[in-house]
Amino acid sequence: VEKTPNKKGQAVMTQDQTLFIGIDLGGTNIKGGLVDREGKIVSENTVPTGASEPAGHTLGKMTSLIEALMESAGGKVAGVGIGAAGQVDHEKGVFIEGPNVPNWKNVPVAREIQKAINRPVVLDNDAHVAALGEYAYGAGRGAAAMLMVTLGTGVGGGVVLDGRLYRGINNTAGEFGHTTIQHDGPVCACGRRGCVEAFIGTQGILRRAREKMMLDRNSVLHGIPPNEMEPRHVGEAAEKGDPAAQAVLRDIGEFLGAGVANVVNLLNIEKAVIGGGVSNAGEWIFESARERLAKDALTVPRGTVRLVRASLGNLAGIVGAAKLAMEAV
Amino acid sequence: VEKTPNKKGQAVMTQDQTLFIGIDLGGTNIKGGLVDREGKIVSENTVPTGASEPAGHTLGKMTSLIEALMESAGGKVAGVGIGAAGQVDHEKGVFIEGPNVPNWKNVPVAREIQKAINRPVVLDNDAHVAALGEYAYGAGRGAAAMLMVTLGTGVGGGVVLDGRLYRGINNTAGEFGHTTIQHDGPVCACGRRGCVEAFIGTQGILRRAREKMMLDRNSVLHGIPPNEMEPRHVGEAAEKGDPAAQAVLRDIGEFLGAGVANVVNLLNIEKAVIGGGVSNAGEWIFESARERLAKDALTVPRGTVRLVRASLGNLAGIVGAAKLAMEAV
Numbered sequence: 001v002e003k004t005p006n007k008k009g010q011a012v013m014t015q016d017q018t019l020f021i022g023i024d025l026g027g028t029n030i031k032g033g034l035v036d037r038e039g040k041i042v043s044e045n046t047v048p049t050g051a052s053e054p055a056g057h058t059l060g061k062m063t064s065l066i067e068a069l070m071e072s073a074g075g076k077v078a079g080v081g082i083g084a085a086g087q088v089d090h091e092k093g094v095f096i097e098g099p100n101v102p103n104w105k106n107v108p109v110a111r112e113i114q115k116a117i118n119r120p121v122v123l124d125n126d127a128h129v130a131a132l133g134e135y136a137y138g139a140g141r142g143a144a145a146m147l148m149v150t151l152g153t154g155v156g157g158g159v160v161l162d163g164r165l166y167r168g169i170n171n172t173a174g175e176f177g178h179t180t181i182q183h184d185g186p187v188c189a190c191g192r193r194g195c196v197e198a199f200i201g202t203q204g205i206l207r208r209a210r211e212k213m214m215l216d217r218n219s220v221l222h223g224i225p226p227n228e229m230e231p232r233h234v235g236e237a238a239e240k241g242d243p244a245a246q247a248v249l250r251d252i253g254e255f256l257g258a259g260v261a262n263v264v265n266l267l268n269i270e271k272a273v274i275g276g277g278v279s280n281a282g283e284w285i286f287e288s289a290r291e292r293l294a295k296d297a298l299t300v301p302r303g304t305v306r307l308v309r310a311s312l313g314n315l316a317g318i319v320g321a322a323k324l325a326m327e328a329v
Numbered sequence: 330v331e332k333t334p335n336k337k338g339q340a341v342m343t344q345d346q347t348l349f350i351g352i353d354l355g356g357t358n359i360k361g362g363l364v365d366r367e368g369k370i371v372s373e374n375t376v377p378t379g380a381s382e383p384a385g386h387t388l389g390k391m392t393s394l395i396e397a398l399m400e401s402a403g404g405k406v407a408g409v410g411i412g413a414a415g416q417v418d419h420e421k422g423v424f425i426e427g428p429n430v431p432n433w434k435n436v437p438v439a440r441e442i443q444k445a446i447n448r449p450v451v452l453d454n455d456a457h458v459a460a461l462g463e464y465a466y467g468a469g470r471g472a473a474a475m476l477m478v479t480l481g482t483g484v485g486g487g488v489v490l491d492g493r494l495y496r497g498i499n500n501t502a503g504e505f506g507h508t509t510i511q512h513d514g515p516v517c518a519c520g521r522r523g524c525v526e527a528f529i530g531t532q533g534i535l536r537r538a539r540e541k542m543m544l545d546r547n548s549v550l551h552g553i554p555p556n557e558m559e560p561r562h563v564g565e566a567a568e569k570g571d572p573a574a575q576a577v578l579r580d581i582g583e584f585l586g587a588g589v590a591n592v593v594n595l596l597n598i599e600k601a602v603i604g605g606g607v608s609n610a611g612e613w614i615f616e617s618a619r620e621r622l623a624k625d626a627l628t629v630p631r632g633t634v635r636l637v638r639a640s641l642g643n644l645a646g647i648v649g650a651a652k653l654a655m656e657a658v
Contacts, residue, residue, distance in 0.1 A: 145498055173596050
């Protein structure tokens with residue numbers, strides 16, 4: 001919003017009407033939104049991903065979705081941002097690979113869509129996008145330095161320093177999930193040992209749930225077929241008062257807190273914003289993460305850091321991707 | 330160095346003759362130097378610290394040293410930087426406490442010296458100073474993102490991003506020594522468990538030396554009285570071919586590599602520069618640190634990071650402190 005004086009010298013509001021499109025590529029749906037500079041979603045649309053179709057099919061769907069949003073905006077779209085789980089080459093705009101769209105291998109997403117719509121298109125991974133969204137419009141707003149953590153199958157991360165996503169020299173910075181908190185710990189999906197993700201990614205949570213169930217024959221977790229168990233079952237059981245499930249979440253919080261403390265000591269950040277899946281289950285994770293952080297962070301940075309829950313929920317994907325476009329344009 | 334055209338249009342060199350003073354406050358000596366913008370030490374001087382004297386005494390010595398250097402520079406000094414081991418409040422220029430000058434508690438160093446010499450004075454801890462020095466003039470030159478590690482009684486660190494020391498929100502960023510690589514590991518001097526420093530600080534090195542000696546009755550380390558042993562004895566024994574001492578250094582390298590890998594994954598840095606005390610002992614630490622880093626760093630950032638030995642040696646204290654002054658002025 002800019003204020004410009006009118007003829008009488010009074011300030012009048014002239015809205016900056018530039019809009020941006022944010023796209024969230026999920027395994028089931030592609031969600032897209034028209035977003036203004038204040039992070040408000042002006043309009044929204046969803047199409048099925050068709051993840052089992054060839055890459056070209058899904059890319060076509062995505063392009064049509066973007067074109068429809070552009071049309072509804074009447075030409076005021078300045079750029080498009082796309083977030084997707086997996087490995088991306090942000091600089092080249094290439095999607096390398098990821099869990100939601102198994103048929104996508106080295107797809108030059110940005111170039112292909114740019115050809116069709118004649119607007120700048122930028123691509124990044126979902127954790128970077130969430131970091132931007134939460135920083136600009138969510139729980140991280142105004143933080144001078146922030147870590148974003150996304151809990152899911154993997155544990156994603158993003159570091160925002162001095163108001164910008166810190167990308168490092170190859171755009172790979174932010175891999176909080178693959179920082180070690182136990183150099184000889186359990187094996188992670190990445191092959192290393194003792195990564196944060198090995199403890200608090202889906203596999204880590206399920207392993208711990210199995211351990212805790214064994215010690216508590218009354219746990220409601222015994223009612224879930226072992227090969228169907230997901231972290232959300234642990235969250236639901238905890239909400240129902242199941243002590244084993246609550247203990248699992250407290251352990252997750254403890255490992256999360258230990259990992260965050262490393263970043264606090266290294267970077268003296270102001271906020272750690274925790275989002276994604278299991279972060280929505282009550283306060284168990286947050287309480288124990290904060291306790292561990294209070295123990296492990298050094299005195300001065302401990303006094304100023306806050307570990308908070310992400311506030312944008314599922315919208316982080318759209319508004320964060322739009323913010324990605326704003327940063328790039 | 331600026332080039333300005335003379336009357337005939339030829340470029341002539343006009344040297345920027347501004348000088349900076351860098352001060353290295355050690356436990357035995359205060360070393361000071363006049364340093365130009367290229368990091369060259371133009372002149373140098375040393376006075377005894379008198380660490381057992383009251384703070385005012387040592388502060389007076391330091392002021393006289395600075396005044397003498399200023400006089401020899403003929404008024405061309407633009408600022409003074411001071412580096413000291415310990416806790417400092419960089420913003421206020423206050424030395425809180427540290428091992429080299431036990432009588433210094435909350436000494437407003439910058440203000441006191443500034444009063445006497447009428448030039449900007451800035452203060453920071455020795456690891457930050459070393460990071461600046463190695464980045465500007467040493468092994469980290471030109472790195473777009475760099476971690477400095479100083480091995481000593483404690484393990485210090487500094488992070489240089491986009492050409493500037495990254496300070497965080499309270500100027501405490503860079504505490505690499507207090508990032509955890511084993512959440513349930515040995516207790517560190519800071520009270521936490523499993524910090525990098527607990528493994529590779531002086532106490533960690535000596536603990537490991539005792540363990541390895543026990544397994545090797547022929548180790549020359551048995552010849553050193555237990556309460557006199559220092560990390561340099563381990564380095565010297567390794568140089569003489571002692572297998573136990575070499576194994577200690579390889580272990581140190583392994584822990585160092587695991588810690589550095591965390592920073593590589595989180596920040597996608599270009600260089601990790603390792604300096605201080607035991608880093609000078611042969612290649613054992615470096616070889617095993619690089620091996621561990623190659624295992625633990627993720628594929629893309631692993632391909633571009635280099636773990637290298639610091640190149641300024643003892644001069645890092647003076648030229649780094651001078652660079653601190655250049656950054657501030």
